[in-house]
Amino acid sequence: NAGVTQTPKFQVLKTGQSMTLQCAQDMNHNSMYWYRQDPGMGLRLIYYSASEGTTDKGEVPNGYNVSRLNKREFSLRLESAAPSQTSVYFCASSVKGYQYFGPGTRLTVT
Amino acid sequence: ILNVEQSPQSLHVQEGDSTNFTCSFPSSNFYALHWYRWETAKSPEALFVMTLNGDEKKKGRISATLNTKEGYSYLYIKGSQPEDSATYLCAFRDDKIIFGKGTRLHILP
Numbered sequence: 296n297a298g299v300t301q302t303p304k305f306q307v308l309k310t311g312q313s314m315t316l317q318c319a320q321d322m323n324h325n326s327m328y329w330y331r332q333d334p335g336m337g338l339r340l341i342y343y344s345a346s347e348g349t350t351d352k353g354e355v356p357n358g359y360n361v362s363r364l365n366k367r368e369f370s371l372r373l374e375s376a377a378p379s380q381t382s383v384y385f386c387a388s389s390v391k392g393y394q395y396f397g398p399g400t401r402l403t404v405t
Numbered sequence: 406i407l408n409v410e411q412s413p414q415s416l417h418v419q420e421g422d423s424t425n426f427t428c429s430f431p432s433s434n435f436y437a438l439h440w441y442r443w444e445t446a447k448s449p450e451a452l453f454v455m456t457l458n459g460d461e462k463k464k465g466r467i468s469a470t471l472n473t474k475e476g477y478s479y480l481y482i483k484g485s486q487p488e489d490s491a492t493y494l495c496a497f498r499d500d501k502i503i504f505g506k507g508t509r510l511h512i513l514p
Binding site for chain 1: 437439441447448449450451454456494496498501502503504505506507
């Protein structure tokens with residue numbers, strides 16, 4: 296039982312490049328989330344998915360798109376990366392209110 | 406804009422001492438209050454989910470209380486140990502989830 300996995304662990308992008316952050320969970324949870332964590336800001340919700348086939352914006356959705364591919368997978372896409380998107384990205388899934396976090400992806404945009 | 410405040414921002418506690426810290430949140434549209442423990446270089450780990458005014462939860466030496474009418478929750482750690490060193494996050498949930506910035510706890514040997 297791997298829990299929540301994220302790939303890649305680290306990524307460096309140039310401004311304007313695109314990439315997709317992958318997240319998968321094997322706990323059969325309906326709800327999945329994407330957060331970013333910046334120094335002094337705490338965790339901020341980017342997008343969430345309450346169930347397969349649905350997605351909703353969180354607190355800071357601009358510059359991101361998401362896909363809930365199936366129950367297991369929830370991906371986050373940066374179409375045109377900007378330095379302001381340098382952050383650590385966490386994916387989570389939840390059941391009965393408890394959120395289970397992945398190990399994070401550290402993204403640097405130069 | 407919803408604001409979730411945690412205080413203090415940072416705390417140093419002698420090993421063996423007990424401590425507590427606060428999470429303040431909006432008292433309207435309350436659905437749930439979450440507490441997480443986040444060790445350096447790891448992911449946040451859920452401690453408690455609290456939903457009812459007056460709720461008290463306990464897990465070993467850690468406990469939490471909830472007052473939804475006045476909009477605060479306390480986290481207590483009894484007899485602090487070095488392994489309690491971490492950042493403790495609270496998160497307020499209505500139709501979205503908003504995290505506080507955390508209380509960074511350092512246990513001094």
